[in-house]
Amino acid sequence: MKDNRVGVGIVGAGSIGIRGALNHLVLPDAQERVRIAAICDPVIGRAEAAAEKYGASAGYLTYEELLADDGVDVVTLCSPIGLHHDQGMAAIAAGKHVHFNKTMCTTLDEANDLIDAAQARGVKLVASPGVMAHPHAQRMRRAVLEERLGQLIWAMAGSSGVAAYHLNEKLRQGDDILSNIDPSWYYKRPGGGPLFDSTVYSMHYLTGIVGPAKAVTAMSGLAIPVREFRGRQIECEMDDNTFMLLDFGQAFYAVGFGTPHGVLQRGAEPYIYGTQGAILQAALGEQSLRRDDDVAPFVTPEHRALGESHVYSDLMQLVDWASGGPRPFGTAEHARHVIEIFDAAYRSSASGQTQTLQSTFEPVPLERLAALD
Template identity: 30%
Template sequence: MSAVSGKIGVGLIGAHDWAEKAHLPGYAAHERVHLAAICDVVPERARAMADRFGITTVYHDHHDLLADPAVQLVDVCTPTHTHLPLSLDAIAAGRHVLSEKPLATAAAPAFEAAAAAARQGVRTKLGFTFRYSPAIRQIKRWIEDGSLGEIFHIHGFEQNSQFLDPDFPLRQVSPDQPRDRLIPSSVVGYGSHLVDLMRWLGGEFASVAASMRNFVPERIVRGMTGRQRIPIEDGTVGLVEYASGTQGLLQSSYIAVGNYPGVEIRIYGSRGAAVARLISEFGVAESLHRAEADVVEFQPVRLGDEHFPPGTSLGTPWPELYYRNLIRHFVDEIVEDRSEECTFLDGARSQQIVDALVTAHFERRWVDLGGASA
């Protein structure tokens, strides 16, 4: 624990927009957290976030942050291709670590990172934001207590139509990415959320099939000059056979029209069904509906205050609402020695499934995953 009032000291790497909107408000709201340090390669960016959130120390080299004894938990909130190396450095330094997703763009190194954390005895959490939606967590409870009965179908949909505009900079592309064939992107960056939610709610995947496509042939890419002719995968549709026998359907998209965060989960069981729409519309962050087998009209479900992190409501912007919940769970898991949830191992399992979806597309076949339990 930190020397500051017995709180856990947090060091955040990466002072970009998502840190400002989601990560830092979550830590600032937690009574057991001391924001000890922040690091960014752009000094002005780090200083601005430090001033806004009362962070005591600013670094420009992450190795200096990792050497700071005031830091026990490291938050990696940086571009995709840096998640794995920064997380491995944090683990090697004996720090608990939260990383934005994806941890890696291939499953094998993600499994290796999970194993490294286990050897070091440090806790990990992956930024699968939407597990921490109050509506999603309620559906999880309904599945576990049998309220929905035997689960027949799980459908997951994701849309982020900001990339429909070719001049809106795409950020999820490694600068050295080869361009000689379709580059998996929406299924990696956003589809991984659906994979994680669908696996968390329905159990292990047994087999998948998929179709992927580029819809916007030229676009602006962050860090590059001018429009790039680059074959980005803008949309994926996948079929899932669960080990349990449940059927699944998923779709990720950069170009499907709709508001953020654009995640919808539908669960159909023998006793009822539930739909969670994690889409910021009309002043609320999400909605939840439920139907019964004998009363088939879907009815809205209003969750009580106990389902929300302290100080939040459906009117709280979704990045802050969900990340406050995620951070509260992670900090409390560490401080109270609770069971881990949404770890690097879950990230590796998700990436393994994403890899299988990509293989299924390119090889035009079903890909078996074995349904191995985590």
């Protein structure tokens, strides 16, 4: 039964479909805005089990059935990253608004396709991670714009160790259909590897704070070719060790990385060094840029306590936008630029040549940024 609420279709009832979408969407404040219209998953019994547990109107085995469901207004893609381009294109063709769990797709061409198709069809796209929705990220950008760091000199934005994290997620260790979720795709092509999965947060922060990059050079390879999951071997295909050098112009450079071991940077927030100051671990010198009451849009204490509330925030910003609200922070254009950086890094590694970037985006304007003091 349709009502005035926005109908959300959850595509993939795996780790983030459950932890980032369903666990949040059943809370009363979400239910005022949203109906859980349908869930789909190709693992037999998973969508039905999730639909029953979370009170969805329908559980389907195929994505085509979900797209054909008139009760679905918005889809949230919670499937493996390598599927996102084709699933996004199909949703757009069906006239549904689309929330992409990071990452939106894996190449610049795919990102261009999605943005062009959505514009032509008049549907809205939001791409996680919408990190610039966080007030501390906005203060970092304001500090840069107000030249509190002086002239920017270099920065670092990356992640390490996330491959092992996915092997050990709790929802993958059980025996029932909602807790035996196979993580193999995180190590396969296309869509696997730490850049699309994890460095994507740091790179959205960095480019969201300082603006778009101009060129990338990189070295990349597969360091650990076999992983073990619950006594079974996973043959890894995708690079797991990538180091990038980014050129932002005016001799301002950044190191980007996704690597299986070691710690270069604490947290996902980049380190940024200027002639007169630095931002490290979201602090400008001695001044923390975080506040106790900082929250992303739509995140109440109940949502925060559940974890993965940034995913819920991005999805609800799309729901709100589709209902006449403001444009969300997680724009498809920003995601496209970050995707091009990774796409270019892999091409640079393969060719030995620096890659000039083609895409750009409008960073969050000053008037939308949280105050510094």
